[in-house]
Amino acid sequence: MTTKLAEQLTIGIKHTSRFSRRRIMLTALLQSIRNLHGHSVRILVADDGGMTQRSNLLGAELIELPDSSGLSRGRNALVHAAHTPYVAVLDDDVIFHDSTRLDVLLQALNESP
Secondary structure, three states: OHHHHHHHEEEEEEEOOOOHHHHHHHHHHHHHHHHHHOOOOOEEEEEOOOOOOHHHOOOOEEEEOOOOOOHHHHHHHHHHHOOOOEEEEEEOOOOOOOOOOHHHHHHHHHHOO
């Protein structure tokens, strides 16, 4: 499941690091994704706050955006940087849990695009 998922889906997260609470939430989100899917799934983080520490990204790739460039520019950068058929675009205040099933989402998209 994880290999097929990684070949077809990139996870993109729009983040604003200038707020400490958002940095905490991003770390929790990244950890929740890694707990469910390991390191085989590509994760992109588009940040327009300039304070993201690469060492805190748990293997995610950082896309540095101009300060306060906004949600749309961040999401567009994520989609542009992804090289998979699908991109799951998330905000940094989401948490994955045991019932978060990206494989089911991917199956539904492939069966009924």
